[in-house]
Every structure is written in C-alpha cells, then in structure tokens.
Amino acid sequence: MTDERPIDARKTVREVIIDLLLLTLPVELRAAAPELADRVAEHPDVAPHYGKRWGDVSEGQGYVIAREAGVIARDIAIGAGSTTQSGGEHLH
Secondary structure (H helix, E strand, C coil): CCCCCCCCCCCEHHHHHHHHHHHHCCHHHHHHHHHHHHHHHCCCCCHHHCCCEHHHCCHHHHHHHHHHHHHHHHHHHHHHHHHHHCCCCCCC
16 A cells, blocks of 8 residues: 555645645755746746646646656756766755
C-alpha cells in the first residue's frame, strides 16, 4: 500500500506544484519551492493551466504538470548536490 493522498481539487495549480516540490526537494532546498513553481509555470504545457484550480485540469494535464515539477526538482537537487560536494555555493 502506498502513502498517496488525493490532491485537493480546490487548490490552484501553483499551490499543487509547490506541494509537489516540497515533497520532492531535499530539506535544505524547500524554501525555494515558490520560486521554482514559477519556473515550472514557464513550461509551455504548464503555462495555460497555471491560474486554474487543480480540479479544472484533466488527468493528462495533471500528469504533465506533475512531471515538469519533478524535472525541475531533480535538476535543482542534482545541481545543488554537485555544487555542495565541490565546495561551491548552496542554493537557497
């Protein structure tokens, strides 16, 4: 059994993206979630839905939005790991 919770259909797409980023990002990078949500919104498949409520996007659109949030989180985590391991700056 998984620990999945349904996404609140009343939340905005931006709020859902932030929630997904908070679940995915390492603890030290979670403060950047709102700014990163705006980066997710720049994706052409996400932008048209960014101001909508989650319940107003189709299941397929929701998967695309979640995928893009995951891609951003992965890229940031990988980038942060490479700079912190090499003694570089921390992302905050």
